[in-house]
Amino acid sequence: MILGHRWHGRGCLAGLVLAASLTFGAATARAADPDPDLQAVQAVCGRCHTLAVFLNKPRSWSRWNDVFADMTQRGATGTDEQLERVTRYFLENLTLVNVNSSPADELAWVLGVPDDVAQAIIARRERQRFTTLAELRAVPGVDAAKIEQRKSRILF
Ligand code: HEC
Known part of the structure; x- marks a missing residue:
């Protein structure tokens, strides 16, 4: 976890024991401000x-x-x-992620994608390393807006 x-x-x-049960869905619920x-x-x-x-x-x-x-x-x-x-x-x-090496749970959280999409990212990098954000965005299920917002923390 x-x-x-x-x-x-x-x-x-x-x-x-923190949030072992916290689901991805719960993470998206949040008040706008503060x-x-x-x-x-x-x-x-x-x-x-x-x-x-x-x-x-x-x-x-x-x-x-x-x-x-x-x-x-x-x-x-x-x-x-x-x-x-x-x-x-x-x-x-505040967390850096490397799309070519980070584990699935870190990809899911930092990129804001569900687990199956994180697994798809891993399958893609095993075939061919990612070199650009555009390649990452092309993975089905990746949220382009979140990638744009978090791009300074995404490493290759
Ligand atoms: C009980 C007091 C206390 C609390 C609460 C606390 N810190 Fe600290 N923190 C310190 C002290 C003391 C230092 C200075 C350590 C030093 O100078 O070596 C420090 C330094 C740091 C540093 C700079 C040193 C480093 O490792 O880069 C970071 C980053 C940091 N804290 C993050 C956090 C975060 C994140 C939290 C909340 C999860 C937190 N702190 C809560 C006492 C606290």
């Missing part, structure tokens, strides 16, 4: 320092998990719902 990957690995969030996921980030991560230490500074999902583990050890905590929102916010807004 991608959500909450290492939140509960060690430290004071032990036992909190963004409740960003509000959760503010509540969980803004307690000790400004969000400027990470907003607009995308990293790979594995590097974010290292940060989450580090911050958990420093005392970061939240309700299950807050951590689920934080996880989703990072995946949708």
Whole structure:
């Protein structure tokens, strides 16, 4: 399960199981303004320092998990719902993905596609590596608007 990957690995969030059941469909439901996921980030991560230490500074999902583990050890905590929102916010807004190497769950979250489309992307790259966003958009089920919006985080 991608959500909450290492939140509960060690430290004071032990036992909190994040969003194992969160479905892709649920991820698309959100109020227009203010963004409740960003509000959760503010509540969980803004307690000790400004969000400027990470907003607009995308990293790979594995590097974010290292940060989450580090911050958990420093005392970061939240309700299950807050951590689920934080996880989703990072995946949708601050996570880098490599269409030629990232695992299916990361492709699904970062590109905003269902699992079967993520699998189709993997099948396509096994036949032939992606070299352009246009090739990615050509995979059936890929949302061109989301790709446009997230293109700075899509690597080849
Ligand atoms: C209990 C206090 C606390 C909370 C809550 C907290 N942090 Fe931190 N964070 C720190 C401290 C202390 C540092 C400075 C560490 C240093 O200078 O080595 C830091 C530094 C950072 C850094 C810069 C260092 C790096 O690894 O790049 C990032 C990024 C970061 N925090 C992200 C987060 C995120 C994301 C959250 C929410 C999930 C969060 N923090 C919540 C205490 C906290």
